[in-house]
Amino acid sequence: DLFTNNIAYVQIGFDALSIPLDKVPYLSLVGNLVLGMGTRKHSYMEISQLLGIHTGGLRSWHFTSTKINDHKSLLSRIFFSGKGLMENLDHLFDIWDEVILEYDFNNPKRLVEIIKSSKASMEDSILSSGNHYVLSRLNSYQSLLGQYNELTDGISYYRFLETLLDRAEKNPDEVAEEFKGITQSLFTKENIFVNITAPESDYKKIEKRVLSLTQKLPAKKQTPAILKFETGPVNEAFLTASSVQFVGKGTNLFELGMEYSGRFDVLNAVLRTCFLWDRVRVQGGAYGSQSSFDSYSGDYGLVSYRDPNLTETLDIYDQIGDYLENLDISDKELTKILIGCVGRLDPPMTADRKGSASMVEYLTGKTYELKQKRRDELLSTRLEDIKSFAGLFRKIKESGNVCVLGNEEKIKKSKNRFEHLVKVFD
Incomplete structure (x- = not known):
């Protein structure tokens, strides 16, 4: 209404x-x-x-x-x-x-x-x-x-x-x-x-x-299909004629035992605006980078955008655990990051967007109480909470999968990092 x-x-x-x-x-x-x-x-x-x-x-x-x-x-x-x-x-x-x-x-x-x-x-x-x-x-x-x-x-x-x-x-x-x-x-x-x-x-x-x-509409009873996926290859590199790379590493955080809280959103903001911005974009020369987390499925991925590098970027991802352990940011800087996170939680929306968001929450079971809980967790985040994720990222370093799409010659020079090399276009 x-x-x-x-x-x-x-x-x-x-x-x-x-x-x-x-x-x-x-x-x-x-x-x-x-x-x-x-x-x-x-x-x-x-x-x-x-x-x-x-x-x-x-x-x-x-x-x-x-x-x-x-x-x-x-x-x-x-x-x-x-x-x-x-x-x-x-x-x-x-x-x-x-x-x-x-x-x-x-x-x-x-x-x-x-x-x-x-x-x-x-x-x-x-x-x-x-x-x-x-x-x-x-x-x-x-x-x-x-x-x-x-x-x-x-x-x-x-x-x-x-x-x-x-x-x-x-x-x-x-x-x-x-x-x-x-x-x-x-x-x-x-x-x-x-x-x-x-x-x-x-x-x-x-x-x-x-x-x-x-x-x-016809009254036709349907039973859900049994979806049995075959285990496919992992750690792939996709070869193109492009002069740049898209370099990714990720895993499923729920399978690693993480329980999602609003504090992870703050960590994500720190990685995007501080670590990845400085190391992958400014120093590495990539056009951009992302730290993507699906709070429903638990899928997490670090991906660079139009990146001239490959192995260097993967090495940067592996340094996140150490970066978090030694992280030191002021209360003022943390407050700015929290404000930015709240802005993403409650963006201004038109009526049709509000209706769509409400529908997705209904279908997925996301309640107002749960959203408020996440908001409270986010707002109460302190520096030590962010640093506590260092161990999680060391697990990602050890067990995470990699995937790269980019220049064929560049990828072949680093082929030891991958289990499969695949041409995208014939």
């Missing part, structure tokens, strides 16, 4: 845990096909025009996470997010009903276009945002969520797109049938989940259209 200036923000999601492991990579494209291939009534161009005339847009995205305090659980939903003025609500839901219930994948040329476009976008992204793919690969070494996300958004997914494009060009009907089977498994009454952000006075009108759509 929020003031939205007469705009309805609606997110309709479908549980994807019934999709078997070999079909999981298809999930990243399902939304693009549903919204981008047209229906039995309208072409994809006509659907796009209708959305532009009557709504604020309709987009799809794949949400994955674990639940709070259960890092071995898995959440996976395909969402369609739409917005429109309340006076155009019926137009929005008429289009929604059509794309969900009357999608049409029988357009081989358009099918190949969408797959080809996705592959081309990933090629550009791998070269320009290699840190994302290095972090994804690191996470796949160490958690169920990481393995799942690698299949839908990592280098493994790029490999899938290469194969899928070849198949779609040779036999588009077969590929279209596979996507159709996945949508039929997804779009059921049992799977649907709806998040509405609007004033209470508008809720009944939106609910009526949601219930109408739900009643039209």
